[in-house]
Amino acid sequence: MHYDLVDLRLFVAIAEAKNLTRGAERVHLAASSASHRLRQLEASIGTPLLLREPRGVSLTRAGEALLRHARQVFAQLEQMHADLTPYAKGVRGHVSLWANTHATHTFLPDSLATFLQRHPQVSISLEEHTSPDVLMAVARGEVEVGVVAGAMEGADVELIPYKADRLVLIAPAEHPLAARKHCPFVQVLEYPFVMLHAGSAIHTFTMNAAAALGRHLEVRIQVRSFEAVCRMVAAGVGIGLVPRSAVSERGLPIIELEEPWAQRDLKVCVRKRALLSGFAAELVDCLTAEAD
Incomplete structure (x- = not known):
């Protein structure tokens, strides 16, 4: 089964406009071309996606499922572009960091500012999550570095002291x-x-x-x-x-x-410190050097 990004953008535009002609206009296609592409898409999937009505269109159950997934695809593409843009600007490294609210709103802004001043060629994406979610993401290898409060049984990670707080x-x-x-x-x-x-x-x-x-x-x-x-x-x-x-x-x-x-002592969380990539290891070194 083949999916064309142009067809997916067209489908999302039609679904959001609830009208084939207005949807086609949003992606700069003629209505006849849009209708042809939509029929081909439905034939490829093997089921109708839209119900044609006198005043527009509505989604079938299959159409609702495709709309949900298509939006996720385009969100991922936008994130991909955002992640790649720094490299085009000369940034040579990137580190993904997850942290709980406590760390994100207190100590991390100063710590990350220090790190980025020392490493202007590196960019960081910081996401806020609960400590259990951070621990599990690091344990699964989805993110290299996390900052958490507390530990969790069964999470195969290393915890390194960062900041003491309450x-x-x-x-x-x-x-x-x-x-x-x-x-x-x-x-x-x-x-x-x-x-x-x-x-x-x-x-x-x-x-x-x-x-x-x-x-x-x-x-x-x-x-x-x-x-x-x-x-x-x-x-x-x-x-x-x-x-x-x-x-x-x-x-x-x-x-x-x-x-x-x-007592909410914050800790840096990694899967295996010895196996961290270069910039992730330097970030961990920077954070843990400030441990108190």
Whole structure:
């Protein structure tokens, strides 16, 4: 079975426009040529992709499946172009790095800036994932370097110390918790929270910690950074759970959590340090040289 990228682009355009003529116009083809290509595509696949209707077209079940996969194909092509572009500009190396929210929003910006200043010929793609996802991706060889908090049984990886940190609770100055120095997590669950956006690693971690106690967090607002969490807490919106390193200078009350999981020491994660590619090994050396 043969798939032509021109035909796939045409099909996506028609599916999104819900009209053959308008879809053909989007990819700069005549309607007659588009119709011919579409018939050939359907013949090649062996099933109809579109239902012709008086006022346009709709997708068959096969058409819905093809649209989903075609969009993934073009997303992968865009990523391929993005990954190759630096080489055309003279960049001679690239490292993929996955990290949890904690590392991405606190220590990594300065660490990566240091590395890139030392290695101007290298580019880095940084993706944020939960620590278990990072560990598994490194163990499977999908990414060479990760930064995580904690470990996971069954993950065949090496963990190298990076940064020591701790999750703490911050509260508005007049909040009932503000006078406390420490507190168990279960006692703060009755209050509304300011959280990072859903899908962030620390959002998932906090929700899971509450669920383990049979409780559910009341999330008052979700924001995009720890700095925004601090600002919202300072404004009295709710309480927040953030790394101590991320607490901005706002005089916010800090409450220590009593749970062992509050200690969130970050570690660099690799499959086998001795087998890392050149620039990945240099990145690991740079990160672990800063270990504290």
